Amino acid sequence: MxxxxxxxxxxxxxxxxxxxxxxxxxxxxxxxxxxxxxxxxxxxxxxxxxxxxxxxxxxxxxxxxxxxxxxxxxxxxxxxxxxxxxxGEIRVTRKMKGYFWHKLKETEGKYQYKKNGEKRGNKRNRELSGKEEFYRAMALKKVGSTVKIPxxxxxxxxxxxxxxxxxxxxxxxxxxxxxxxxxxx
Incomplete structure (x- = not known):
């Protein structure tokens, strides 16, 4: 049994x-x-x-x-x-910073502009602005600092x-x- x-x-x-x-x-x-x-x-x-x-x-x-x-x-x-x-937390590396600098440059080239050279106030540009802000903040973090992952x-x-x-x-x-x-x- x-x-x-x-x-x-x-x-x-x-x-x-x-x-x-x-x-x-x-x-x-x-x-x-x-x-x-x-x-x-x-x-x-x-x-x-x-x-x-x-x-x-x-x-x-x-x-x-x-x-x-x-x-x-x-x-x-x-x-x-x-x-x-x-x-948990992860440590910022040079490679991470490089990735975010690359993403920042990529984002900056996607804005739409008016004929007078000003950025348009459209939805796409607002979304890009949020991305740009995030990428810049990540790219400027010091190597060795930490990022909290929820x-x-x-x-x-x-x-x-x-x-x-x-x-x-x-x-x-x-x-x-x-x-x-x-x-x-």
């Missing part, structure tokens, strides 16, 4: 939980939130390309799960996955994951008892 119980309840529950978590964690990218918790913080400026964690879909597609010694392990091949999932959790544990585990385990246990009734002799 012990082998049957382990296979039919524990192993089956872990597999069922894995399937459910895989779907729910993927759905967190659509919800822009961890289950029904508060939505992920917005970016400092909206560049019209979409949510930070949805831009290319690379992070979403990189999330993998595997069963390992009776546990579920989630991972990502993206080096920035952990900082976005947990939040938590945008897409995998992990919480009340919703606890509920899913409980429901699946209880259902598999009930199914097992139906197939293997306990008989008092």
């Amino acid at each position: 012990d082998g049957d119980f382990k296979k039919e309840v524990i192993d089956r529950s872990i597999e069922d939980i894995k399937v459910e978590f895989d779907e729910e964690f993927d759905r967190n990218f659509e919800r822009k939130a961890f289950f029904d918790e508060k939505e992920w913080p917005e970016r400092k400026f909206d560049d019209g390309v979409g949510s930070l964690l949805q831009r290319t879909g690379g992070l979403r597609r990189s999330v993998r799960s595997r069963k390992q010694r009776g546990e579920l392990v989630y991972s990502s091949s993206k080096p920035y996955a952990q900082i976005h999932n947990e939040g 938590e945008r959790r897409f995998i992990g544990t919480g009340r919703n994951t606890d509920r899913i585990i409980r429901e699946i385990t209880e259902q598999n246990f009930e199914d097992y008892l139906k197939r293997h009734p306990i008989i008092d002799k």
Whole structure:
């Protein structure tokens, strides 16, 4: 009975939980939130390309799960996955500054001008102005200073994951008892 119980309840529950978590964690990218918790913080400026964690879909597609010694392990091949999932601080590097100087120069060349040389007051220029302000601030940060990245959790544990585990385990246990009734002799 012990082998049957382990296979039919524990192993089956872990597999069922894995399937459910895989779907729910993927759905967190659509919800822009961890289950029904508060939505992920917005970016400092909206560049019209979409949510930070949805831009290319690379992070979403990189999330993998595997069963390992009776546990579920989630991972990502993206080096920035952990900082976005947990939040934290990153150190400014010369490479980062170079990237933001490049983005600043790129943005400056996209403004629309009136015939008299003044910048137009249109929506596009206002959006560019917000980008330019952000890129300039980032480019002027000192190497070694830190930037706070807010938590945008897409995998992990919480009340919703606890509920899913409980429901699946209880259902598999009930199914097992139906197939293997306990008989008092």
